[in-house]
Amino acid sequence: MTGSIPAGYDPYAYEPFAVTVDLAVFTVRAGQLHVLLIRRAQEPHRGAWALPGGFVLPRESAERAARRELAEETGLPARLVGELHLEQLRTYSEPDRDPRMRVVSIAFTALVPDLPEPSEQGGGDADRARWVPVERTGELAFDHGRILADARTRIGAKLEYTCLATAFCPPEFTLGELQAVYETVWDTVLDRPNFRRKVLATPGFVEAVPGAARLTGGRGKPAALYRAGPATALHPPLLRPEGHRR
Amino acid sequence: MTGSIPAGYDPYAYEPFAVTVDLAVFTVRAGQLHVLLIRRAQEPHRGAWALPGGFVLPRESAERAARRELAEETGLPARLVGELHLEQLRTYSEPDRDPRMRVVSIAFTALVPDLPEPSEQGGGDADRARWVPVERTGELAFDHGRILADARTRIGAKLEYTCLATAFCPPEFTLGELQAVYETVWDTVLDRPNFRRKVLATPGFVEAVPGAARLTGGRGKPAALYRAGPATALHPPLLRPEGHRR
DNA sequence: ACAAAAGTGTTGCACTTACACCCATGT
DNA sequence: ACATGGGTGTAAGTGCAACACTTTTGT
Incomplete structure (x- = not known):
């Protein structure tokens, strides 16, 4: 980036961006590819299914935020979340992807072995987390359907090489x-x-x-x-x- | 992302993030791989060489910002910049990558044919833009050295398949x-x-x-x-x- | 005995590698 | 004539797809 910020720049002068992470966590279960989804407990898209994720905190890298949100929102074992191989998928930055404000989201993918169902009551903003067969996810909140499709394409290709x-x-x-x-x-x-x-x-x-x-x-x-x-x-x-x- | 933002959320309540784009634009010239660099006209890293790029505007996608900054900072023909194949590389989000404030940068790569040298006086924040052999870039501003290395690895792999x-x-x-x-x-x-x-x-x-x-x-x-x-x-x-x- | 799942062998085709050779042009 | 770069041919080697076959277990 280059400095169009003059010396006396005020970080609060512009409409701020929020930065989030979203996770497409996959597993193979009973011969079907499953993805980990949460049910949103808050507006917007309250009650809709979505990828787990959330806001990056001021002193946190995106990858740390991803691990923290995954641990908070899903019942995945802390040990697993800590050692998980996370990979950046891409960043979604269309101006209207979140109705509340300008939100740029860094998407990650992760692959995990078949695990027991996550704890029923989710933490954080999630009602509950569930493994859902990728063919039966239905409509997802925000642009998460697209993120999920991109993630599937990517992991299919990654298995090859x-x-x-x-x-x-x-x-x-x-x-x-x-x-x-x-x-x-x-x-x-x-x-x-x-x-x-x-x-x-x-x-x-x-x-x-x-x-x-x-x-x-x-x-x-x-x-x-x-x-x-x-x-x-x-x-x-x-x-x-x-x-x-x- | 999930909504930890309650209904009456104030977008200005938190320390804001800035979102930027950085571009690794490559060409092949005289049997050497070259990358397009600009010389920074502003602090921090004034006078240092850096990848072209800049801030994403409030109503702009990252890809649009990338094209705009590329046109502004380098002398590349507008037609070429418009039709350029841009590809997201990854997003760099370590908290201290920019000394001024929290800056998350979405990096892109692009490949262009061998062109005449860009116009000598850069626009925007750039002193000037130049094609530099990738082996002779020296130290770059911010974490651009790492971005450039990642971009090289990626294009090498992409040529294969x-x-x-x-x-x-x-x-x-x-x-x-x-x-x-x-x-x-x-x-x-x-x-x-x-x-x-x-x-x-x-x-x-x-x-x-x-x-x-x-x-x-x-x-x-x-x-x-x-x-x-x-x-x-x-x-x-x-x-x-x-x-x-x- | 048979079914089911793991593991081994073999053959033929397809493709790649390495290198010899011919063609068209400028000096 | 010959150097230079474009283009064609071909024989040996490699890897992989396909499928037949053997082994070890439970019922």
């Missing part, structure tokens, strides 16, 4: 569970043998937990367990098939 | 020029026959200008001319070689 999919899994997981993440987010079917080769051939994507195994569907051979590895990028990418949808 | 490289080229260009863009941004050498096959095999990446040809280095066979096509994504991607740097 990053190791982010493990963020949807519990600390120890099977390759079948990891494959289900891809199939759910992309709404496709993947070839199991090829998927497993691809994942195992990428150094640092997953690490075997020696000796550990777990039954998945009640029947069948127990699957070996893996942990997320240190790798972050996926070279070469795991390309999403274009043809056959699920 | 989008058709964005044509934005660096004039309206009609040769495949040699397009290849030079990749080689400059990635600092690598690419195999010419393979590069041309790859580009031509991607539908909508480039379109031949029938019959047109141009001499490039003064010598050699005149090269056929191409225009940017309608495609925006590059499937499969054009992967950056990892080994041999230029």
Whole structure:
């Protein structure tokens, strides 16, 4: 930015901007991609469903504000919120996106494993927080429908060339569970043998937990367990098939 | 965002935030990646080099502000600024990034063809605007060094899986020029026959200008001319070689 | 015995890589 | 003639899609 502010500038001279954060937090549950929504307890859009979020405080970075609001508004465990991988999506700045005043919102995305339902009574401005299948969110408050659509597009693309999919899994997981993440987010079917080769051939994507195994569907051979590895990028990418949808 | 603002909220009650835009505008010139910088005419950081940008006005979106500031501060042709492909990079919101007050900055990137040097006397808050090789920018004002580094990383990655490289080229260009863009941004050498096959095999990446040809280095066979096509994504991607740097 | 889920092998096609070669133009 | 840059051909190597097959468990 450049200084069109002269030496004796008064920060209160202009109509102020408010700066908020909004979070699109996803999980994979029962073969469906879910997003964490809250029901608004205040006007405007009182009673409507919205992405969790809120105002950035004067001495807080956007990322800290995002963690604070997430902890306040949803029942997510504090430990999880603290360690969560947050990623900036983009900033929404259209002048009329909030009827009250000029609000610029910095949107974040996060991926979490399947968790117990958040505590029923929300904190802060939220009535309650719920996991909602992304296909059944209906209309959201403000421009949150658009933010959610942008976030979905982004995470779909990120699965192709990053190791982010493990963020949807519990600390120890099977390759079948990891494959289900891809199939759910992309709404496709993947070839199991090829998927497993691809994942195992990428150094640092997953690490075997020696000796550990777990039954998945009640029947069948127990699957070996893996942990997320240190790798972050996926070279070469795991390309999403274009043809056959699920 | 959620409404912690009660009905009778006074927008002036809190310490206000200022919202700015910053632009990392790149071009390829003489085999080097250049970025557009301005010299600050005002405190703070008076006399230092910085990315162009400035305050978002009360009724303006961030993208509109970016175009306005770019036109005001640099001598870039109005037509070009209007049609420019701007892309949000990310938003920088650390509390102390500007010593004057709380400033949240939305950063954009843009790619332009090699242009004549901008008009010498800058407008607005800029002394003057100049194209500077990215390797020789030195220290920049505020956190602009970090913004510039993030922008470089992003455009390098974008060349792999989008058709964005044509934005660096004039309206009609040769495949040699397009290849030079990749080689400059990635600092690598690419195999010419393979590069041309790859580009031509991607539908909508480039379109031949029938019959047109141009001499490039003064010598050699005149090269056929191409225009940017309608495609925006590059499937499969054009992967950056990892080994041999230029 | 059978179903279900994990895991292994193999084959063929598609694509990329690396490099040899030809073409058109200026000096 | 030859240097320079554009453009074509091709053979070896690589990676991946597709699908058949084996293994281990529960009922």
